Each structure stands twice: as C-alpha cells, then as structure tokens.
Amino acid sequence: MSKASAESKADVDPGVLARARARVLGGASQAVTEPTPPGVVAASDGERVWLLSAWPDGATPALLEEYDTAPMPLDRSGQARRVLAAALRCCWTRLDDAPWPGEAAPVQAVLEVYGGMSRGDAELARRWATGELRRLSDTGWLLLDEAAGVVRPGPRVALWPDDSLGPLRDLLRRLPEPPQGVIAGE
Amino acid sequence: MSHPSDPTSDTTPTLDDALVGEAVLGVYRQMFAALARDGGAVVDDPELVDVAETLLAAFADAGEEGLSREQMRYVCRRYPTEVFENRLRVLRGLGAVREVFPKPNQLRYRASFTSVVGLMFVRRMMLDGGQSEMHRLLALEQLNVADPRMTPAQARDGAAGLARAFRLWSVELLTLTNGTIEELREQAPKLWGTEEILQRAERLHGAILRRWPQLDRACTDLRTAIYAYGDASRRAAARLSDSAGTTRNLTLLPPETWRTFARTASRDDLAAVLEGFVFDAPAPWHEPSAVVQAVEDGPRATPPRPAPPRPSVPDPGLSDDTGGDATATERLRAVAEQALRGRDRIAVEDLLTQDWPTARRVLADLSSAHLHPELPYRLTWSDGLAVRPDGSPTWLSPGTFERTDVKHVAAPRKAGADE
C-alpha cells in the first residue's frame, strides 16, 4: 500500500515527512549514527550525513533546459559558477574520484585561483568571491568554515551524475593551480 | 430648547408653526447649500462643491472682517467666472453666504457656520458611509446620558433615533447581502459595523437603562436593532468570506488601514502573518556543463585556452541568459536534422542507441520539436511495446520521427545540421 495515500489530516507518514523536511531545509545534516529515512540521497563524509531530495531515473533539474523551461532565477549565476569552479579546483584534487566528499582547502587559495580567472580590480574580485562562497555554502554547494578559513565541497555535488562530469574534470585540469603553502585562516 | 413637533397641536398649522417650520428649513438650506446646484436641486458636478469649500475656507481665514466680492473672486480664480457667479448666487440664496454692511457703502460677505458643519459632515459621510458619524453620535449620547440635565424624554428620543439608524443600516446590508457579490464587496465596508461600534451601542443601551429603568421599552427596541445590525454585518461578512478567492477580500479593508498597519506594526506582529507557512529552501542547480560554460564565458586575465571538448548536444547553460526563443528553435532544428541525417523519417528505436540519459535528452528534444509550432517535424507512437533485454531503455514502444514538409527539404538546413 502506498504511503502517501494512507496519510490522514492528523498524522503524516514519517517517511513522507522526512523527505519533505529534506526539501524544505535544502540539505540539513545529521550524525552518521542516526537512521537515514528511505527515499532521500544521503551524502556522508564519514562523520555526518546530509539528506537531499532524490530524483527519479537519474534526472537533474538540468532537464528543464531541454524543455526550454526557466529554473528559479539566480542572480549573478555566472559568477557563482566561476567561484564554484575555483573552489573545486582546490577541493577536488583527485579528479578521477567523485567530487564528494573531496578535501578541505584554504579559502585564501580559492580566492587566489578565482583571482587568476578574472580580471580588473583584484580586491573587488576577492570581495565578490567571498560573498559567493557564502551563498554557495548557504545552498549546499560548498561547506564553508569561515572561522577556520577553509572550504570543502558541499553535499549537493554528490547529486551530479558521474557521466556528466567529463567536461568539468577537463576544465579543472586546465585551471590555474592553487598556490602552494597557503595556510588556512591566513 | 424648543421642540419642533408638539404632540398637543391640532392639524391646522398656526402662524407660530409656520415660523418654526421656516426656521427649520433655514437650517436645512444652510446645511446643504454647498451641495445645491440651484435653489431646488443638488449639484450635478462635484467641482461645484469644491468652489463652495474653497470659499468657506477663505471665510474662515478672513475672520470677522469677512470678504469683499473681489477677494472672493480672487480665492476662486481657478474657476471660470460664470461658475463662480453661479455658486455665489446659490450660496447667497440659501443663506450660506450673507451680505453685511460693516460701514455705510461698504459691502462685505460672511459665511454661515452651519454650512461649514454641513460640508464637514458630508465629507465624512463620503469617506465611510456614516461609520464615524455613528461613532460620534454614540459617544455624544453616552455623554448626554451622564448629563444631569438630560430628561427621560430626550433619552427616549435619542435611543429611538439610534434604533432607527441601526435598523436602516441592517435593512440596507441585508438587501446587499442578497444582491450581487460585487455590489456587496463594494458597499459592505461602509455599512457593516465593527465590533467597537456594537460594543459602544450596547454600553449606551446599558447606561440609559440603568438611569431610567422606565425606558425599558425603548431600550429593548434599541437592543433588538443593535443585535439585528450585528447579525446583518456577520451575514455580509460570511457571504464575502465564501467568495474570498485568493486576495479578493483584501479590498474590504481600506488602503489606509493597510498602510497604518504596515507602518506601525512591530516586527513580531508582522512576522505572525506568515506563521505556519513553509517555503522551499533556496536550491539553485549548477549543472557541471553550466559551470564549464560560466568559466569559458567569464572575463579572463590569461590568454584564451584551446576550446575544451563540448557535450554532444549544444548546451546553452542554465544561466539566466539562456538565449532567446530564436536560438532555442534553431537548437531544436539542429537536433532534429542531426537525428534525421537527410532522411524524411526515422524509427525512434534507431536513435536510442546511446545510454538512457542521453537517449532521454534526445527524446525530449524531439518531442519539443514536434510540439513547436514553427518547426516541421512530427513524432508519432504506435501502441505496441517491444522488449529489448539488452537495450538501455529496456521497454520501448515503436515510434517514428519525421518531417512534415517533405516537399521542400531545403539544402541549407541540412548544412546547418552537420556539426
């Protein structure tokens, strides 16, 4: 019997509620030891596990584009994606592996790489990039620890189907290398 | 204070009656002079009332000196002469403006206090259909009831007058409630009673009854009228609630009420409006190909690098600059032509030789091309079902993708399809 049709006004099926919760929170985490509800993508880094909405048949929201349908608008999406690329250049070091969970990298290194990708006022670029890092962190694409000055891939990259990663891997290989010897929190 | 109607008088009016009647009519005339078009009818253009208002305001500023004719003309200079002359004639005729002679050979004009009050009353009635008048009246009656000079007869008249007003309000509301919803929506806010008005009326009723228990009949009447009015208000509100739609009932509070709330409410009062509503977390999607595209399209400090391998299907990226309709159409045309490779039709099965995500993408494009009103392609499916144990889609119904303008298969379009 389907869970959804059994719910009444009074009590909602716990599985349904857990999946709704995953969507409304957009990637909340819990300890790895807690039970994971069925039907969500559970991206674990060994300590914590992030719960994300699961999609049928390997589809991603990129499918909208095939139907000429606009996704939720995003301000300065190009800049956000360039900062994401710069961060991945630093955090996704073993490119043959999956991007998740990746490794932590100093924020300074990411800003350096981003600076190398852009032109114009370097200080301004860093400031924009810092804002983007926060937004990417708010939306689960990165995990930013501002106090420690480090950043690592966010659980949302675990939703990327492996067969869509080829061109991104190629790109990251060609991006400027992160500076060596940058210390976290500098 | 003399009362115009004397119950002891017989039916033939006396000279005194006539004089009293004339005095009453004089007040009526002054009261509504501002609204009069001529001696016998109400204005047919609201601007005429503005002339009167301008004049009365000038009289208030002028003080006891009054105004000369030239001064009156000056304050009304933005109105045409004939309009001004007409208004002055009517206002004088009805006693709202009087001629005075402070010195021999000096003609001045003064305004009647009653006319100003009348106009104020009319403006308030226009604003809320009498709601605030009712508030004032109730407050005034409450003061009267506490006044030691008030007689039982006066109290009874007051109660009867209020009962009459409430009853007329109820009748009007009920008529509207049974009429069209549009009219009800428009009129109800002017007619229905707020809880405050009802409470005030009940308090007044209680005060009268406590002071003059002998007036219980009049008080019962008043109470019945108050209840009827409350009931009519609730019925009107219920009918409007039933047809509330999504935002229709927002029109039932005046803009000023909304503005006042927005400007004076505390943060928590405002936040309470959206208590219990849940919204999706922001979850923008960054497809890997879109990340690649963004870096390639971005400004660079370093010289351009060799072009990277592109995904098999042209990919405009997920960014908000997803080209216009024209580019989308051309992309679909290119995909369709690539699928047909110069042929007029092809079995869908033959197109789906790749992995399922790619196949799905191609299928989606072909359906879009099929649905596109400007593109000459058709995608048709038969009902059968073929099993392909080794294929990537393991179930497949036979379908055909074909062009619908077979006659003019244009060469240039084919050229565009070759990558």
Next chain:
Amino acid sequence: MSEAFEPLLRSYDERRRSELVAAYMAVEHAAEPVPEARFAGLREPASRRTVEAMLNLSGRTLIRADRTSWTSGYRDEVAAELARDPACVPPAGDRAVLALVLIHSVAIPRAAGRLPDDTWLSPHPTPLEELRRRSQLPIGELESALRRLRLAGLVTQVRADGRTDGADAGGFVPGPQFHRLTPAARRRLQEELILAAGPDSPLAATIRARRRSRERAEQEAAARRETSAERAGVEQGDVSTQDVREEGL
C-alpha cells in the same frame, strides 16, 4: 537512489516513463508554472495522477496555476506538520519583511483597485524606502532579510529602469515561490493578513468564528475516525481520494 519512485513508474514503457519524470522535474524545479501542452505527463488526468503520486512521496502535491499550467507545493497537512519545527520556517525578521512586501505590493494595490488579478503576485513593487523609513523593522535586519528572501525566490527585485516617475520606480514584489501555495494556503494567507491589519472588522470576526467551528469539526471527525478505524480499517482510503480530488486533479 530513486527506488522510491520505482513502484509508481515500473508499469510504464520508457517513453511514458520519461514523460512522467520530465513532468515531475518540471513542476518541482521550474520558476513558473509549466504549461501542460509542453509536458505530456501533465496533459492527461491519468498521468497527472501518477505525477501527483510521485510528488506525494515527499509530501508535495500538484497545484494548478491557471487552466492549463501546473506547479507543485507542500500538501497542507505536511506543511502544517513541518511548520511545527522552527528550523523549517523562515526566521521572524524574514517573515516580517515578506509580510510588508505582501501588504504594499498586493493588499494596498488590491484595496485601491489597481490590481485586478486574484493572485499573490503583483507588478507593484514595494519601494526599499518604504521598508527602510516607514516601518518598525530594525534597519540592520532589513538588508540581510531581503538578501535571503531573494535567494529563496520569496521576493523578486524589480529595477527602476531609469524611470523617475516615482510611483512604481523599482523595489520588491512577491517572488515565484508564491505560485507554490495550495489554494488553502493562499486563502489562509489572506485571512492572516486581514486578522492582523483589521482585527476589529466583521470579516475578522467571521474568520475567527469559522476557524473555531472548523477546529471543533476536525476534532469530532478525528474522534469518529478513531472509533471507526477500531471497527474496520477501510475508511481511510476514501478520505485521501477525496483530498486528491479537492486539489483539482
């Protein structure tokens, strides 16, 4: 990772299956409601029912936007349950700003007869100045609240386009998320605004009275359900089919 959908999709051939998946992803992720003409999975009532069942798995439901467009949102009872958890609702500061935008962009234009459509979306921007200078909101909270609301699609910034005619010269309007409210949630939003701004109006009195009687009816229904469920466990299926019909399938 998508086994949850398998029982619903298993019986379809690949073409139908891909149509259903596309329709599901479109209603879940498009900014605006999607036209059923473009998505085969939304065109027929039967396939819509499957899309609805897919959405139900995570507590969501199809929402009809106009006659032929669809989007998705949380089912009312799921939203109510989620809202009990403070982590799932926007912080008070964000909600306050959003309420102001709804008043200035929808309620006031509606009351003044400048907004003919019966919707929570509006072409009349709330000027930033109005929020900044003429509300009781702490100024420090305002900017960050607006940033979060924009990111979540709850408000949309409208730029002034260099026009200087004052009235509608840029500001904020309710964002695309307002497409995703169920009919019941839309009605409730209207009621909450009326209760807040005109608590003394007869309309507010009616709203309060109706809520009280609905709560009573629900309590009684719950009590009845419990007793009848004890007698026979069949009735619940009927209740939920009715729910689905109410939502316009």
